[in-house]
Amino acid sequence: MSEIPAQQRRMRLLGLHHVTVIVADLQRTTEFYRDVLGLALVREAVNDDDPDARHFWFGDARGTAGTLMSFMEYPQMEPGKVGVGSVHHVALSVASSEELDAWRDYLRSRGIDCTDVFDRAGLRSIYLRDPDDNIIEIATASG
Numbered sequence: 001m002s003e004i005p006a007q008q009r010r011m012r013l014l015g016l017h018h019v020t021v022i023v024a025d026l027q028r029t030t031e032f033y034r035d036v037l038g039l040a041l042v043r044e045a046v047n048d049d050d051p052d053a054r055h056f057w058f059g060d061a062r063g064t065a066g067t068l069m070s071f072m073e074y075p076q077m078e079p080g081k082v083g084v085g086s087v088h089h090v091a092l093s094v095a096s097s098e099e100l101d102a103w104r105d106y107l108r109s110r111g112i113d114c115t116d117v118f119d120r121a122g123l124r125s126i127y128l129r130d131p132d133d134n135i136i137e138i139a140t141a142s143g
Contacts, residue, residue, distance in 0.1 A: 018057070018068035019090055021134055022080070026056050026073040028131045033058045033069065036110060037092070037136075047072050079133070089127070089135035096140060097124050103138050 023029045033039045042063035047055040053074060059067035069090065080086060094100050100117060104126050107114045114128040125139035 015066055017065045018059075018070055019087070020070045020072060021090075021132070022074050022077060023071045023132045024073070024075045024077070025131070026054050026071060029071050029073075030056065032131050033071075036107075036112065039067075039069070042068075089137050091125070091137040091139050093139055093141050100124055100126065100138060100140050 030041060034041050039058040040061045040063075041056060042059055042061070043055075043057040045055050047053040050072075053072045055070060055072050057063065057068055057070045059069065082088070094103060104114055104117060107126075107128060112128055114126045116126070118125050118127075123139050123141070125137050127135055127137050130136055
């Protein structure tokens, strides 16, 4: 596939804006993403497309695109099935290997199960699960 020269390209993607996750309990989700992981709760509302569903947004303090995760609350929904068409995990980044090690130690001190550090070409990471069993990776930007 050939690339279209930049001067001819009329549309381009700038990067990831946000990820939306379905959860059973937004209080429990807030306690995890805000109180444990330290993300800012930037918006509490109902979903624009489904006014019966509460919809919370977390990210940096300004709600900058690329830092955002949103969560829609559906307490009665059945657990999802892992497979084609589902998301395997969401990865959050940290600045250094030392910070990653600190996250591992901090999570374990709070009784949150996480993996040992995986060393990979170009990055190091740990994995954990949120209260709804979604897989979260915390990874360094580089090795």
